[in-house]
Amino acid sequence: MSRNLLIQAAAPTLGELRDTLVRLEDTIIFALIERSQFKHNNSIYEENKMSFKDGYKGSFLTWFLKEVEYVHAKVRRYQSPDEYPFTGNLPEPVLPPLDYPPVLVDPQNINVNEDIFDMYVNTVVPGITQLGDDTNYGSSATRDIECLQALSRRIHYGKFVAESKFQDPASHDEYIRLIREQNRDRLMELLTNSKVEELLLKRLKAKAIIYGQDLSSASLDANGNVKTPHESPLSSPVIGGKVEERAKTRVDYDLVVSLYRDYVIPLTKEVEVEYLLHRLDSD
Numbered sequence: 001m002s003r004n005l006l007i008q009a010a011a012p013t014l015g016e017l018r019d020t021l022v023r024l025e026d027t028i029i030f031a032l033i034e035r036s037q038f039k040h041n042n043s044i045y046e047e048n049k050m051s052f053k054d055g056y057k058g059s060f061l062t063w064f065l066k067e068v069e070y071v072h073a074k075v076r077r078y079q080s081p082d083e084y085p086f087t088g089n090l091p092e093p094v095l096p097p098l099d100y101p102p103v104l105v106d107p108q109n110i111n112v113n114e115d116i117f118d119m120y121v122n123t124v125v126p127g128i129t130q131l132g133d134d135t136n137y138g139s140s141a142t143r144d145i146e147c148l149q150a151l152s153r154r155i156h157y158g159k160f161v162a163e164s165k166f167q168d169p170a171s172h173d174e175y176i177r178l179i180r181e182q183n184r185d186r187l188m189e190l191l192t193n194s195k196v197e198e199l200l201l202k203r204l205k206a207k208a209i210i211y212g213q214d215l216s217s218a219s220l221d222a223n224g225n226v227k228t229p230h231e232s233p234l235s236s237p238v239i240g241g242k243v244e245e246r247a248k249t250r251v252d253y254d255l256v257v258s259l260y261r262d263y264v265i266p267l268t269k270e271v272e273v274e275y276l277l278h279r280l281d282s283d
Contacts, residue, residue: 011103011163024154025204029211031150032128033251035143039132044141045121061121062087064141065148084156086113086148104159107281110274112267116151119263120144127255155264158271165191165272166279179280187273197265201257208256212249 012020043049044060056063066087072078076093078085081100125144166175171190178186 011167012160014161014164017157017160017164021154021157022203024150024157025207026211027150028147028154029204029208029251029256031143031147032124032256033212035125035140035147036128036251038129038136038140038143039134040126040129041133041135041137041140043133044137044144045125060137061141061144064138065145068145082153082157082160084111084113084152086117086152104163104275105279105282106159106275108274108278110156110159110271110278112155112271113148113152115267116155117148119267120148120151123263124255124259128251151264155267156271158268159275161268162191162272162275162279166276175276176280179276182277184273184277187276188269191269191272191276197261200265201261204260205253205257208251208253209249212251212253214250 047059048057050060050063052063056066069078069085069087069090073085073090073092074094076095076097077083078090079093079097079100081104121144124147166172174190175187178190
């Protein structure tokens with residue numbers, strides 16, 4: 001979230017949040033494109049496949065993630081209310097704290113990064129990469145961490161979305177009633193806007209098609225317009241196992257859509273519901 005939104009004393013509006021979430025779509029798509037240039041490199045995800053001089057037991061990715069978050073914690077990354085670490089036992093910042101108004105009421109400190117990590121490693125990476133090992137372990141893991149951090153921010157924004165909806169006078173009383181009843185199903189129904197989700201998925205597909213084009217060999221026609229070479233179709237894997245013929249792009253646009261439809265949106269709404277269920281705990 002931008003610094004301007006974070007220093008507000010009130011929860012950001014849904015309009016302000018949508019602007020941020022739309023920008024995060026771009027970040028996530030480009031991060032997936034960057035990761036897809038390397039092969040799967042499964043060795044970086046296997047526990048104890050590599051030995052570490054510090055005695056760490058685990059995969060190369062979890063070790064690297066721990067090291068990156070250790071440094072980022074020192075510069076107060078995880079003091080920001082829209083950042084959530086994947087690892088624990090992090091150091092205190094060396095910089096003085098920033099004064100973030102207490103917009104969120106989150107006594108449970110909800111963090112679904114474990115689910116995000118599992119989804120990313122076991123579903124997303126196999127879908128966007130070619131099988132094999134090109135030994136680019138450091139580069140692959142660097143891109144993995146960028147993807148994980150972007151997905152984590154996007155999904156945990158559900159807390160801000162939930163707070164904004166909770167504060168809406170039109171539905172505030174209904175939220176209070178359902179929270180006191182601990183009615184998870186009705187809260188999910190009230191939070192869900194199917195039309196917005198449908199428009200989001202259409203926008204994602206368009207972005208992934210445009211951003212995924214390889215224009216390295218593009219040329220200009222007589223009018224100065226970009227003319228791209230004809231691409232032969234190929235089969236591309238999609239989350240969930242669907243395969244279809246399509247023009248070649250750097251990242252499968254249906255995979256991006258299914259990533260959001262099957263994982264990002266459901267996890268975000270789970271965060272929203274869990275946040276709301278505990279919203280009145282301190283009252």
